[in-house]
Amino acid sequence: MKISIPEPTLGQDMTLDPGVPLGSTLTEQGCHFRVHAPDSQQLFVALFGDNGQIIETFPMSRQPNGDWYLYIPSLQADSAYSFYQINPATQATQARQWLLDPHAHNVLQRHQFSHHQTSSEKITAGNDAPEWVSLTTRHHFDWQTRTHPETPLSNTVISEIHIKGYTRQHPAIPPEQRGTYLGLCHPAILADFKENNITCLQLMPIATKVDESHLKTKSLTNYWGYNPLAWSAPDRRFAIADPVKECKTMIRTLHAHGIEVILDVVYNHTAEEGDGGPIYHFKALDQQTYLHHQNGGLKNFTGCGNTVDLSHPPALEAVLQSLRHWVLNYQVDGFRFDLAATLGRQDDRFCKNAAFFRAINNDPVLSQVKLIAEPWDIGPNGYQLGHFPGHWHECNDTFRDTWRSYWLHRATNAEIASLLLGSQERFPAWNWPEKMSVNYICYHDGFTLQDLVSYGEKHNRDNGEDNRDGHPDNRSNNHGIEGQSNAPAIIKKREQQKRNLMTSLLFSFGIPHLLGADLHAHSQLGNNNAYCQDNAISWVNWEGQVQSGDFRQYCQSLLTLRQTIMPAFTQALSAQTQSVEIQWLDHRGANLSEQTWAENSPFACLIRIPCEESLMYIFNSGELPVRFALPDSHWRCLTDTADSRVLTKILRQTATYVRPHSMMILHRAPD
Template sequence: MNSLPALGHGTPYPLGATFKNGGVNFALFSAHAQKVELCLFDSAEGGQETRIELPECTNQIWHGFVPGLAPGQLYGYRVHGPYEPEKGHRFNPHKLLLDPYAKAIGRPLKAWDPCLFGYDLEDDSQDLSFNEQDSATHAPLGMVIDSTFDWEGDASPETPWHRTIIYELHVKGFTQKLNSLPEHLRGTYAGLASDEAMDYLRKLGVTAVELLPIHHHLDDSFLQARGLTNYWGYNTLSYFAFEPSYASTQDPHAAMREFKGMVKRLHEAGIEVILDVVYNHTAESSERGPTLSFRGIDNASYYRLSQEHPRYYEDFTGCGNTLTMENPSGLRLLMDSLRYWVTEMHVDGFRFDLASALARELFGWNKLSSFFDAIGQDPVLSTVKLIAEPWDIGMGGYQVGNFPTGWAEWNGRYRDEVRRCWKGNDRANELSKRLSGSADLYNHSGRGPHASVNFITAHDGFCLRDLVSYNDKHNEANLEESRDGANDNESWNCGHEGETDDANIQSLRLRQAKNLMATLFLSQGVPMMLAGDERWHTQQGNNNAYCQDNDISWLSWELDSTAEEMATFTRELIALRQEQPVLSRKNFLTGQALEEGQPKDVIWWNPEGREMSDDDWDAGFTRCFGMWLPGRALREIGRDHQPRTSDSVFVLINAHYEDVHFTMPAPDEGPWHLRLTTGPLKPDKRARKALRFPVSSRSLAVFISKRATD
C-alpha cells in the first residue's frame, strides 16, 4: 500500500467507516480496550497489511481520519487489551476483527481454520489458553462503501396493518429454479426484482414479503464438514452488511445497488419489504467459538456473561451466546442497525427472531425493558412494522400476547389450535377465538387484531403439504440421524406415508391443506403464509431444512395440476379477503352490536339453524359451526383512506369426520351465493334458494350475500 498522509484525529460519530472530505473516518466502540489498530489491505487476497493506531478515544469510541482513502478500501481491526477469560475479557491482537458497523463485506470468511480462534484448540485448558496465530489470511474483511443510489422518489406503500398479507420467502430459494431467468440472476436480489417474480407476487395478491435473514451470516463449521450450509441464514456476523452471496455480482457496490433496486421494484408493485433479523445472538457461538468481531472488540460489553462465572455466556438462544441489551453499546448497535435499514435501504419493517431474548434484563423478561423503550420512542422505528417471534428457549421465554403496544407477534397459539381443530383434536370454541382475532391474547394491552400475525406454517417446521402428509419428520438429509427438529406432528387421518397411488388419500390431503389455508385468510388478524405452500411444495418430510440449499428448499416453477389447483385456490382466497372488508377488521369480533339498531359484528351459527348458545359451545367436541359476518356492521369502522363497504359473509366449517346437513341463516339482504369451498361442490354465481346445505366431512364453504346499492 502506498504511504498515507498524516493521520487525523477524526470524530467518534458516526460509528463505522465513513467516506467524507477526501478520506475515511473510522470509529470503533470498545470500553475495555487499551489500544486499537486499524488494518488496511491492498486486496481481498490479503496483500500488504498497513496497521495504523487510532489516535483518539472519546467516550469509549476509538477514532481516526485517514486522508486519501476512498470507497472500496478493505479493512479490519486489531484490538489490544487483557486476555482474561475468567473475567470476561478475550482481547487478542493476533486476530483480525470485522467492524460491527461495516456496511459491506469486502472478503467473506475464507475457510474455517484454527487461526480464527483466540485460544489453542488442542490445549487441554481449552478457551483459557492464548493463541498467537495471525488470522488475517482467513478472517472476513469490511469494505468502505459509497451508498449513493437514485431512489427516484421511492416511498413505502405503507399498507395498513389490517390490509396486510405477508409472504415469507427465502431470497435464493424463491427464484433459484425460475428457468425463464438468466442463470446468473436466479436466486438473487435481482431475481426477486425480475418481471417474472413481480408478476407472480402481484397476481397472488400479497402486500408484503418477509425475507429470511439477509444480514451477512456464516456457514457453521460443523455444517461445512458435512458438506452442508446454513441455508436459512440465522447465524449473523454483521448487522449492517447485506449477504453478498444473494447478489448477482461480486462487486459490493453493485450488489448494494442490486439490493436497493429490489426494494424499489417491490415498492413500485405495492409490496412492502420486511426483514427477518437475528439480533439475539451472533455467529461467534459460545466461549469455544471463533474470535471474528464482537468477542475480540469488547466481549464483556456486547454479550450476556454469567454473573457468577464471566468466562461463560448466558445462552437464551441455543446458539451459544446472547447479545446484551442491558449495556448501552449493545442497544446502540441494534438501534443504529435498524435505523440504517429503514433510512438507507428503505425497508418497511422487521420480524425479530427469538425476540424475548432481547427484552431480558437482570431478573428475566421485562415488558418495560430498555429495548422496548428505545424502539417505542424512536421517531423512525416506531413508525415501521415491528413483528416479534415472542419466545426464546430460556425460562419464562414464552411471551405470546405480552409484547407492548406497537408490536405484532407471531401467534403460536393460533397455529397450534387451528391445526388441532382441523385434525379433530380440539373443540370449535377454540377455533372461534382465533377466527375472531385472538382478543383473549391481545385485547388486554389495548392492541387490535393486527397484533396477531396468524400462520399455519413457517420456514421452521413442516411446510403445508408435508404437514398433512407426514406423521413423522424425515430429516435424514441433515445428517443428524433425524434428532434435529421438533417432532410435533400427529396423524391427519389422510392415509399412510408413501401411499401416493391412492387418489382418495391425495384428495383428502389437498382438502385439509385448503381448509388450513382458508382458515388463515378468513381469520381476523394479519395472515402470513409460507412461500411454496400455495404451490404444493414438499420438503420430503424435512421439518428443519435450515441446511438444505437444494431442491428440498428451492421452489419449483413447473406446477403440476395439483399445484395449479392449490395456487388458484390461494389466489381466490386472497382476492376474497381483499374484496370483503368484514374479513379484515380493525377491531376484534365481539359478538355484540356496534350501535343500537345495528346487527352483531359476528353471529355464530348452529347446524340446526339457530344462533350458537353457551351450551352448544360446551357440548362435547363441537366441530361444525358457522360464522356469519353481517356487512352492515362495517360502516363506521372498516374504512381506509377511501370509504369501504362489505357484503355479508357466511363461513361454514365442518372439521368433523362425517358429513353434516347444515341449515343456514336467512340472509338479511340478497340471497346467499357459494363463493368457494374445499369440498367436492363447485362454486357458482347462482343464488341458493334452499337454506339446507350438505357440507362434506372435513371441509369449509364461504357464502356471500350481496349488499344492496346504497
C-alpha cells in the same frame, strides 16, 4: 442518511465527535472509524490493496468511554479494511488478532477478495491475513422517486420468502440471476406475487452470515441464515457482483409494484457461538455485549451459544443503528425479530418496557415501520405471546397448532372460535390495527403445507443429527400413506385439507402470513428443519406447477376474495363506535349450547355489520355431511372447500348441505 461531521486532520489528537456512527462512515473528505472496544489495549485499522495485501496501518485513539476512533482523509468508497489488535497471549510474536467491523455495510470473505478487486491476485499475506474484510460504503442510489407502498394492515398479506430458494429453479429467470436479489424482482416473479395478491414479502435473513462449527464438520451450510456475522451488510451469496446495489434495486423494484419488504432480522445473538466458539469481533472488543453466567460464561437464551444484552448501551446503540441503516439506506418497510423475547430481557426477566422497546417507540424512523415479534426464546419465562408493547404485532403459534389440530386431528369449537376472531384474549380488537395477531399455519421452521398433510413424522436424517432435530409436535396427518402418493383417494383428502387450512388462515381476523413455497405445493420430503439444506429439498420446484395447478388457482381466487371482503369487517370489529353482531350457531340455527362449545361438532359463526353486510362461516370437520339452517336467504357462497376451485354461487334457499371435512364461507350484502 446524511452525516455532517467536522473533519479532523490525520495525526492530530483524535477526539471523537459525538455524531460519528459506529463502524466506518464516509464523507466527501475522508472516512471516520469508530468502534466500542473497552477490552482492547491497542486497536488498529489496516487498509488492503487490490491484491489483498496490507498497504497501510493506522493506530486508533482510545476515548474515555471505551470507544476507539480514527479519521483517514481522502479514503474512497470500496476501500478494504479490517480492525486488528495484538493478541496479548501471543504478544512476543507480534501476531495480529484480526477483527471484522461488526457494523460494516459490505463485507468480503478471503476467497472472494480477488473476485471483487480488479487484480486477479489472491491475498498473499500468509497466515497473517484476515478471514473477512469490510469495505467502506457510499450509499448514493437513485430511488427514482419511489416511495413506500404503506399498505394498511387490514389489507396486508405477508409471504415468507428465501431469496435463493424461491427463484433458484425458476426456468424463466436467466441462470445468472436465479437465487439472487435481482432474481426476486424478475418480471416472472413479480407476476407471481401480483397473481397471488401478495402485498408484503418477509425475507428470511439477508444479513451476512457464517456457518456454525458443527455444520462445517458435516460439510453442510446454514441455508436459512440465522447466524449473523455482520448485521448491516447484505449477504454476498445472493448477489451477482454488488450486494449493496443489487439489494437496493430489488427493493426499489418491489416497491414500484406495490410490494412491501420486511426483513427477518437476528439481533439476539451473533455467529460467535458459545464459550470456546469462534471470535469474529464482539468477543474480543467488548465481552459485556453478552449476558454472563455467574461463573463468567456466556448465557444462552437463544440456543446458539450466546445472547446479546440490549440493556448494555453500546449493544443497544449498535442494534438501533443497524435498524435505522436498513430503513434509511435500503427503504425497507419493517422487521420481523427472531427470538424477540431476548431483546426485551433485563437481566433474566422479560420486560415490555425494556430499553429496546422504549428506544424503538421514541425513534422517529423506527416507530413508523411494521414491527413483528417472534414472542419467545428458550430462557426463563421465554414464552411471551401477547405481552409485547403496542405497535408490535406477534407471530401466533397457538393459531398454527389449534387449526392444525382441528382439521387434522381434533380441537373444540371453543378453541378455534377465538382464533377466528383474531385471538382477542391476547390481541383485543380495540387495539387493532396497532397490535394484531400474525396468523400462520406454516413457517420456515416446520413442515410445509404439502408435508403437513403428507407425513405423520419428521424425516430429518439429511441434517446429520439422527432425526433428533426439528420440532416433534407437528400435528400433521399423512392420510394413510407416509410421504408422496399416487392414490387418488389420498390425494383428494390431502388437497381438501390444504384448502381447509389455507381458508381458515386467510379468513381469520389478523395479519395472514403465508409460506411462499406453500403456494406452489412445495414438499421438503418430510424435513421439518431444513435449515442446512441448500439444495432441491428447500428450493421451490417451479416445474411442479402442473400438479399443483388447482391448488394455486384456489389460493389465488381466495386471496382476491380476502382482499375484497375482510378489510371492512376488520374495520368494523376494531371500531369503538360501531356495533357488530356476532352469533354462534349449531346446524339447526340455534345458539351454541355449553356442551356444543366443548365439542367439535358442526357449527357456524355469523358476523353482521348492521345495515351493511354479513359474513357467515360454517364448519364441518366430521365424517358425515350436515344440513345447515341459514338465518336468511339469498347468500353468496364465497368458497366451499369441498370443491377443488373457488366457485362463487348464490344460495337462495334457507338451508345448505356442508360436506364432510369442509367449510363454507357465505357473504350477504344489503342489496
